[in-house]
Amino acid sequence: MVHSFRTSLGVLAIAMAACGPAAAGANVPFLPHQALYELSLVKSRASNPINSARGRILYNFSGNACDGYTSEFRQVSELDVGEGKMTLSDLRSTSWEDGAGKSYRFKIDSRMNDSDSSPVDGIAERTGDHITVKLKQPENKTFTIDGDTVFPTEQIERIIDAARAGKSLLELTVYDGSDNGQKVYNTLTVIGQPIGGDKTIATPDPATKSDQMKSLTRWPVTVSYYDRDAKAKEGEQTPVYAMSFELFENGVSRQLVLDYNDFVISGSLDKFDVKAARDAKPCR
DSSP, rough: OOOOOOBBEEEEEEBOOOEEEEGGSTTTOOOOEEEEEEEEEEOSSSSSOEEEEEEEEEEEEEETTEEEEEEEEEEEEEEEEEEEEEEEEEEEEEEEEEETTTEEEEEEEETTTSSSOEEEEEEEEETEEEEEEEESSSOOEEEEEEEBBBBBBHHHHHHHHHTTTTOEEEEEEEEOOOOOOTOOOOEEEEEEEOOTTOOOOOOOHHHHHTTTTOOEEEEEEEEEEHHHHHHHHOOOOOOOOEEEEETTSSSSEEEEEEEEEEEEEEEEEEEEEEGGGGGGGOOO
């Protein structure tokens, strides 16, 4: 089965910018930016192996804790599945998340080869001890999920907070609107030792060469995603997919590795542009 890269790093929302309650830490706000990742095949494990893979991820982020965070994401991937067959997938998403993690709006559209698009459109609102999700597409539906579930921006914030506190493990339940808009994931994040900004980088990229990034600490991080409902029915399970990356304290990610069980794809940071001042304005 061919998977598309989820919007969660929220890459997870791959970066955020803020001050106030969603700040990355003292004096290190999240950085609004645009990042382009080039995708390639690392290895294939399936009985019908994938011969090659290529593609791109383009990610845009802007906003702050007062006005909320807006992200735009697109992944186009082409897989050579053998016998002259190619699989082309195109995933696009836009989302807005309230700075306090109380509201999350999302629109996701995915296409596979020449098939019709599969749109997902909805909003999730945190009220009391639960979250109410209202979907417009793929169908009109309202349902609730546990109140301890977090949205993608808060997920990244929690990971950085845990890393700063010296923790190596973090468990979170995450909702990002992916799949049919009804999926909730249990996640396990493994955090490695901090890497100081003065450490020599074996494989530099546009982010590590940026003057705004050179002095920042980063951590090697792996986040595994588990289908919450499947776990309730089946007990032990393998992750649906996992992501490894280096996470800077301002929310930027580099050296992506996306593990979909049947195959593994790497995402190297090819272009990195810091947003103009008007897109990175502080809270009023």
